[in-house]
Amino acid sequence: MHDTPFRTTIARDALAGLVVSLVALPLCLGIAQASGVPPMSGLIAGVIGGIVVGFLSGSHISVSGPSAGYTAIVLAQIAAVGGNLQALFLMVFLSGLIQLGFSALKAGFFSNYIPNNVIKGLLAAIGLILILKQIPHLIGYDFEPEGAMSFKENAGANTFTSLLNMNLNWGACIIGLVCLAFLFLWDLSPLKKLLVPSALLAVLLAIGINAIFLATGSSLAVDSNHLINLPLIREMENPLHVLMFPDFSYLTNPVIYTGALAIAIVTSLEALLSIEAADKIDPYQRATPPNRELFAQGVGNSLCGLLGAIPVTSVVVRSSVNASSGSRTRAATVIHGVILLAAIIAIPSLLNMIPLAVLAAILISTGFKLASPALFKRMYREGWKQFLPFVATVSAIILTDLLTGIIIGLVVSTAFILRSNLRKGVRIIREKHVAGDLVRIQLASQVSFLNRAALTTTLEELPSGSQVVIDARTTDYIDPDIHALILKFRNEQAPAREIGVSLVGFMPHYKWDDEVQYVDVSTKEAQTKLTPQDVLQLLKEGNRRFVNGDRLYRDLARQVNVTAGGQHPMAVVLGCMDSRASTELLFDLGLGDIFTVRQAGAIGGRKALGSIEYGCKAAGSKLIVVLGHTGCGAVTAACQVGHQKADPVAATGLNNIGYVTEVIHEAYEEEIKCCGEPKEVSADFVDRVARRNVLRTMKYIRENSDVLREMIETNQIAVVGAMYDIRSGQVDFFEADPASALKGLPTEEPIAIPA
Numbered sequence: 001m002h003d004t005p006f007r008t009t010i011a012r013d014a015l016a017g018l019v020v021s022l023v024a025l026p027l028c029l030g031i032a033q034a035s036g037v038p039p040m041s042g043l044i045a046g047v048i049g050g051i052v053v054g055f056l057s058g059s060h061i062s063v064s065g066p067s068a069g070y071t072a073i074v075l076a077q078i079a080a081v082g083g084n085l086q087a088l089f090l091m092v093f094l095s096g097l098i099q100l101g102f103s104a105l106k107a108g109f110f111s112n113y114i115p116n117n118v119i120k121g122l123l124a125a126i127g128l129i130l131i132l133k134q135i136p137h138l139i140g141y142d143f144e145p146e147g148a149m150s151f152k153e154n155a156g157a158n159t160f161t162s163l164l165n166m167n168l169n170w171g172a173c174i175i176g177l178v179c180l181a182f183l184f185l186w187d188l189s190p191l192k193k194l195l196v197p198s199a200l201l202a203v204l205l206a207i208g209i210n211a212i213f214l215a216t217g218s219s220l221a222v223d224s225n226h227l228i229n230l231p232l233i234r235e236m237e238n239p240l241h242v243l244m245f246p247d248f249s250y251l252t253n254p255v256i257y258t259g260a261l262a263i264a265i266v267t268s269l270e271a272l273l274s275i276e277a278a279d280k281i282d283p284y285q286r287a288t289p290p291n292r293e294l295f296a297q298g299v300g301n302s303l304c305g306l307l308g309a310i311p312v313t314s315v316v317v318r319s320s321v322n323a324s325s326g327s328r329t330r331a332a333t334v335i336h337g338v339i340l341l342a343a344i345i346a347i348p349s350l351l352n353m354i355p356l357a358v359l360a361a362i363l364i365s366t367g368f369k370l371a372s373p374a375l376f377k378r379m380y381r382e383g384w385k386q387f388l389p390f391v392a393t394v395s396a397i398i399l400t401d402l403l404t405g406i407i408i409g410l411v412v413s414t415a416f417i418l419r420s421n422l423r424k425g426v427r428i429i430r431e432k433h434v435a436g437d438l439v440r441i442q443l444a445s446q447v448s449f450l451n452r453a454a455l456t457t458t459l460e461e462l463p464s465g466s467q468v469v470i471d472a473r474t475t476d477y478i479d480p481d482i483h484a485l486i487l488k489f490r491n492e493q494a495p496a497r498e499i500g501v502s503l504v505g506f507m508p509h510y511k512w513d514d515e516v517q518y519v520d521v522s523t524k525e526a527q528t529k530l531t532p533q534d535v536l537q538l539l540k541e542g543n544r545r546f547v548n549g550d551r552l553y554r555d556l557a558r559q560v561n562v563t564a565g566g567q568h569p570m571a572v573v574l575g576c577m578d579s580r581a582s583t584e585l586l587f588d589l590g591l592g593d594i595f596t597v598r599q600a601g602a603i604g605g606r607k608a609l610g611s612i613e614y615g616c617k618a619a620g621s622k623l624i625v626v627l628g629h630t631g632c633g634a635v636t637a638a639c640q641v642g643h644q645k646a647d648p649v650a651a652t653g654l655n656n657i658g659y660v661t662e663v664i665h666e667a668y669e670e671e672i673k674c675c676g677e678p679k680e681v682s683a684d685f686v687d688r689v690a691r692r693n694v695l696r697t698m699k700y701i702r703e704n705s706d707v708l709r710e711m712i713e714t715n716q717i718a719v720v721g722a723m724y725d726i727r728s729g730q731v732d733f734f735e736a737d738p739a740s741a742l743k744g745l746p747t748e749e750p751i752a753i754p755a
Contacts, residue, residue, distance in 0.1 A: 050337020
């Protein structure tokens with residue numbers, strides 16, 4: 001956008017402004033007629049909306065002018081003042097001042113609360129309305145004025161009944177259908193990249209076709225009833241007589257102020273909704289400052305009232321035509337206003353040659369882009385929470401009017417939000433800890449009375465004798481009703497059902513300190529009840545949580561206090577010293593749950609063996625885990641030294657590295673013996689040697705400790721191996737079956753893994 005040459009940008013804006021002005025002319029006239037005011041009031045509003053509001057607005061796409069959405073409001077206000085149009089224009093003037101007040105009060109924030117699905121529903125509804133309301137004009141049935149958007153029509157008819165009872169004008173029909181086909185084919189062809197908008201070419205095509213009909217004397221020629229009908233100001237005796245001014249003597253009439261407020265609210269809401277919609281169709285996705293828009297609309301409507309025009313607001317129809325015509329900046333909006341003014345004064349007779357059918361074709365083409373089948377499919381794929389409010393907005397706008405439809409869409413969308421909040425106020429997490437099961441009730445950031453039913457049901461369903469933690473660490477606000485509910489449960493219901501209640505994270509103004517009746521550490525009682533198989537299962541579940549990012553919340557400070565008097569770990573893990581393989585994290589455990597013996601390469605040795613014996617015989621651990629990992633530096637060094645037939649100290653410069661590599665070298669030799677020597681030390685080869693090293697360490701533990709071997713044989717403890725994948729975080733345990741342990745690695749003499 002910023003790199004586009006100014007000449008190209010202003011040329012595109014000028015052409016887009018011309019197209020918008022051609023569409024805006026009959027709309028201004030039609031809306032004026034529907035609003036019960038002279039045609040010039042609609043045209044002046046269009047000029048002010050284009051030049052004044054367009055210049056002051058921060059929107060690059062939005063086009064302001066008279067809107068069909070508030071014709072009922074204007075008619076009602078005219079009736080309220082007994083048909084006096086000068087009193088109406090005073091209302092319009094005051095409504096502009098009220099809008100300036102809205103801007104000063106920053107009332108534009110309302111636009112931030114309009115859901116995206118409602119805005120998309122607004123655009124789709126406008127698109128469908130354009131198609132439905134312009135089909136009659138496309139075939140020459142100009143029963144309603146251009147710009148009419150209401151579902152209800154004259155004589156009890158509506159949009160659908162009108163479509164069933166249309167009278168065909170063949171000349172207008174031919175022009176309309178030919179131009180519509182031209183517009184669709186243009187968009188499908190490479191010609192759409194040209195600077196000239198297809199809508200402008202369609203207008204010229206329509207004028208040409210009708211000129212041929214007229215020149216040949218054909219009965220298909222379109223007469224003035226189906227052409228634009230601008231008033232010829234230059235032929236009037238006193239052109240200034242078309243202007244009307246407000247009557248300030250009505251300032252003492254209270255009706256003026258209520259009417260002005262009604263017009264200000266309606267036009268402001270429609271403006272905010274329309275600029276949100278316009279931003280959605282802006283090809284550069286620029287954002288419009290809502291308070292600046294209210295200021296621009298306020299200035300525009302004050303001027304409209306002073307010059308005898310109906311109110312203006314941002315209009316989706318004209319904005320859509322503007323965007324689809326290639327507009328780049330708000331200069332297109334201003335240019336459209338200038339062209340309107342020039343047309344009214346200088347060339348009304350030339351514009352009166354344009355058939356209404358071609359304008360209908362342009363609007364139908366625009367409507368199809370706004371309500372494309374792809375949009376409905378996309379909204380459906382986003383789920384019912386997005387699709388139903390979208391469809392409700394579309395249906396309601398078509399069957400009622402823009403503001404009523406938007407309100408219905410907001411109500412439906414709000415209903416989904418409330419329903420979601422009813423469920424999301426509390427999150428139930430069932431945790432399996434070393435010392436037993438725990439239910440954690442995690443409160444949302446905002447917990448209101450709407451969440452009372454969900455929390456009540458959750459508390460009632462807790463089994464007797466269970467442990468529950470009500471967790472408010474991420475909660476900013478708790479409704480007094482919820483506060484009272486939790487207090488009653490803690491003081492009355494929980495003690496009666498022998499439920500242990502812990503409260504954590506409640507803010508100071510609730511006057512609740514953290515109350516912890518349950519700390520998830522391995523106790524003597526829990527350790528005694530566990531079997532080696534239970535411990536293995538706990539480690540597997542902990543690693544699964546680690547991989548999935550669902551780690552349990554642990555109060556480490558309280559674990560420090562609880563474990564200060566003694567430790568009762570359930571397992572001993574002999575692992576590598578690698579910084580990426582922190583055992584408590586990998587198995588999602590807390591303080592005091594396991595012993596960890598760390599040796600480079602997870603190798604055995606007398607000192608390691610002594611630590612393991614203490615952990616099992618003296619401290620009561622039920623499981624020994626030998627944990628290797630992929631990409632192990634110690635195993636890689638041993639493999640490279642072995643492959644090069646080099647001295648480890650000379651190769652690495654580390655004086656004591658041989659104590660590590662000579663142990664791993666046995667696993668390296670075993671792999672060579674079974675699989676042959678590789679051409680290079682690959683990552684896969686290193687990982688296979690690391691796995692064999694784990695198996696050899698398990699064998700070493702069994703064969704070199706009488707204490708541990710006896711405990712294994714009497715099923716007091718078990719030894720398992722495991723490999724940690726540093727890429728995925730997953731731990732692969734070696735079960736008791738040797739074939740499973742080797743995972744397909746060839747071996748001549750399978751190593752027995754004790755149960």
